[in-house]
Amino acid sequence: MRVLLSTYGSRGDVEPLVGLAVRLRELGAEVRVCAPPDEDFSERLAGIGISVVGIGQSARALTTAAPPPSKGNLPQRAAELIASQCEVMPAVAEGCDVLLATGAMPAIAGARSVAEKLGVRYVSAVFQQLTLPSPLRRPLAYPGRPFPPEVTDHRELWRLDAESIDALFGEALDAGRATLGLPPVRGVRDYGFGARPWLATDPSLDPWREIPDLDVVQTGAWTLPDERPLPAELVAFLDAGAPPVYVGFGSMAVREGQDAAQAAVEAVRAQGRRVLVGRGWAGLDLVDDGEDCFAVGEVNHQRLFERVAAVVHHGGAGTTTTAARAGAPQVVVPQLADQPYWAARVAELGVGAAHDGSVATFGSLSAALATALSPDTAARAKAVAGAVRSDGAMRAARLLLGGAG
Numbered sequence: 387m388r389v390l391l392s393t394y395g396s397r398g399d400v401e402p403l404v405g406l407a408v409r410l411r412e413l414g415a416e417v418r419v420c421a422p423p424d425e426d427f428s429e430r431l432a433g434i435g436i437s438v439v440g441i442g443q444s445a446r447a448l449t450t451a452a453p454p455p456s457k458g459n460l461p462q463r464a465a466e467l468i469a470s471q472c473e474v475m476p477a478v479a480e481g482c483d484v485l486l487a488t489g490a491m492p493a494i495a496g497a498r499s500v501a502e503k504l505g506v507r508y509v510s511a512v513f514q515q516l517t518l519p520s521p522l523r524r525p526l527a528y529p530g531r532p533f534p535p536e537v538t539d540h541r542e543l544w545r546l547d548a549e550s551i552d553a554l555f556g557e558a559l560d561a562g563r564a565t566l567g568l569p570p571v572r573g574v575r576d577y578g579f580g581a582r583p584w585l586a587t588d589p590s591l592d593p594w595r596e597i598p599d600l601d602v603v604q605t606g607a608w609t610l611p612d613e614r615p616l617p618a619e620l621v622a623f624l625d626a627g628a629p630p631v632y633v634g635f636g637s638m639a640v641r642e643g644q645d646a647a648q649a650a651v652e653a654v655r656a657q658g659r660r661v662l663v664g665r666g667w668a669g670l671d672l673v674d675d676g677e678d679c680f681a682v683g684e685v686n687h688q689r690l691f692e693r694v695a696a697v698v699h700h701g702g703a704g705t706t707t708t709a710a711r712a713g714a715p716q717v718v719v720p721q722l723a724d725q726p727y728w729a730a731r732v733a734e735l736g737v738g739a740a741h742d743g744s745v746a747t748f749g750s751l752s753a754a755l756a757t758a759l760s761p762d763t764a765a766r767a768k769a770v771a772g773a774v775r776s777d778g779a780m781r782a783a784r785l786l787l788g789g790a791g
Contacts, residue, residue, distance in 0.1 A: 387787055388482040390506075392420040392475065394442055394467055394493035398702040400427045402513060402586055402608035402779075403488070407436055409610075409783035418478055420471075420497075422446075426684065439478050442467040442493075460529065464492035464555045468562035471496040476566070482506055484786060487578075488513065488586075492555045495571070495578035496562055503566045509786065511584040511605075513703045514724040518583060519544045519575070520597055526723060528554060551575045586782065588707055590773040591731060605785065606778025607707045614686040620662075623680040624693050627660055630680070631755070632690065632714075634664020635700040635721070646719075646746045648673045650698055653751035657759055659695055688712065696738070696758045698751070701725030710737060713771035715758040719746050736766040 389410055393399045400421050407417045421427050423440025431438045443466065471493070479485055479500055484507040487497035494510050501508040512518060516526055521540045525547040527533050531554070533543055551574045560570040571577045585594055585604040594604045616624075624630070633650040647663055647670040654661045660678040663670050664685075672681050682690075687705070691697055691712035699705045701718040706728045709716050716738030718729035729740035739754040757763060 387414070387484075388416045388418070389786065390418045390420065390475075390479045390482045390485045392441075392471075392485060392487045392493070392497040393489035394422055394445070395489040396445055396702075397426070398513065398704045399489045400430065401704055404430060404434055405608040405610040405779035406486075406782055406786075407431070408434055409779045410786065412780075413783055413787055415783075415787060418482065420475055420478055439474060441470045441474050460554050461558055465558035465561060467492050468496040468499075468558050469565075471500060472562040472565050475500040476504060479504055479506055484509065486511060486786060491517070491551055491575065491578055492558060495555065495559050495574050498578055498580065499559070499563050499566060499568055499571075503568060507789075508580060509582075509584060510579050511586050511782075513586050513607075514727065515585055515587065515592060515594055515602075516724045516727055518579070518585065518600060518602060519547070520595070520600065522595055522597065548573060548575050584782065584785075586778060587703060588710075588774050588778065590770065590775070591707060591710055591735070592703075603785065605782040606775045607703070608779040608782060609704075609707065609711075609776065610779060611776075612686045612688040614689075616686060616689055617682070620680065620682055620685065620690075623660075623662075627678075629693055629695040630654075630660035630662045630678075631657070631696045631698060631759075632662045632664060632694045633698040634662075634666050634670065634682075635719070647671065649746050649748045650751055651679060652748050653755055654698075656748075656752055657755050659759070662690075662694065696755065698755075701728040701732075703728060706732065707774065710735075710767070711771055711774040711776070713768040715763045715767045717741060717751070717754040717758045719751075720744060735770055736763065737770050738763060738767070 391403045410417050419431055419436055419438045420441050421438045422442055422445035424444050424446050428438050485501040486509045487494040488511045498508050524543050528550050531550045533546055555574050559574055582601045585602050586608050588607045594602055631654045651661050651673050663681045665683050672679055687708045691709050691714045694714055696715040697709040698717040701720040716732050718732050719741040720726040720729045721744045732738040733740040739757040741754050
């Protein structure tokens with residue numbers, strides 16, 4: 387069986403596909419991947435023996451160098467992405483039995499259009515539940531399109547969300563579909579998700595409440611045991627003293643950049659702890675030459691987080707899940723999108739602290755670290771770690787090959 391996995395987004399949108407791809411191949415499937423043309427994504431997939439076909443622009447370049455997403459530039463970005471999909475993906479999807487799409491809304495709607503053109507079975511998946519139209523919560527507002535403050539009914543807000551998505555991406559999608567000989571779409575959001583979207587998150591961290599309006603399959607998070615050894619220099623630092631606090635913001639271009647690193651290092655030191663700085667896409671680095679501080683690039687977070695006192699991060703679904711599975715207390719400094727949700731879940735579960743806002747200061751981080759580094763939080767983090775499942779990718783692979791979705 388041949389499977390095409392498609393995504394467009396940050397590392398958090400690509401890494402789960404690594405787990406799913408490995409499990410699919412273990413079950414005998416041939417796997418192809420379309421993703422942003424970023425070198426680190428290609429290298430990661432090459433590491434499991436899968437080549438990636440690039441679509442759209444570099445996700446890292448858009449995140450770190452371009453103006454932030456806005457009502458003005460989102461339609462253009464969507465048009466460029468969908469045009470790339472419609473040009474590149476049909477040849478990649480030719481002969482495939484199923485196409486699974488994740489990532490930004492234009493990406494999944496564009497991918498479904500390719501599947502429709504070729505008559506390929508289609509499944510959509512998300513790595514957080516906030517974009518699924520549930521009457522139990524408010525939708526996220528798109529940049530430049532805030533919801534009217536007087537509207538509080540959740541169903542009405544979701545109707546407005548659908549209107550915003552159509553206004554931002556409808557023209558781009560229809561233009562791309564026209565190149566494939568397909569008619570326009572009414573309702574971009576519902577078209578992209580399809581009748582039965584998948585939710586690839588851990589039920590203990592992100593429980594889905596069944597609702598009559600939407601049939602959702604929760605598979606669990608798509609992760610793999612990471613056997614990569616930690617670099618020798620990092621191991622030497624870890625072995626040289628008490629467990630440090632890790633500070634890293636992944637593929638986020640963190641506001642205030644190095645100032646955030648400075649505040650974090652000072653706050654961690656004030657707690658009497660050593661510091662590990664994760665460079666990430668924000669390019670964070672050491673603030674001085676102190677022996678209690680060490681900087682790392684791409685490393686095995688599964689192994690690393692088992693050896694730290696706490697993890698200060700941006701609140702991506704993958705980092706949150708990895709830290710939770712490792713039993714590491716967390717401080718989440720959310721930057722955008724679903725990250726405030728994951729910050730709130732960390733606090734609600736008692737496994738860490740939700741930082742108030744996206745701008746970290748010495749005072750705000752000190753307060754959050756005091757909570758995360760408390761014995762009660764450490765005990766709760768260890769307890770929750772035992773409930774986090776590790777079979778989500780295999781479950782999803784079996785469902786995909788079995789025809790579910």
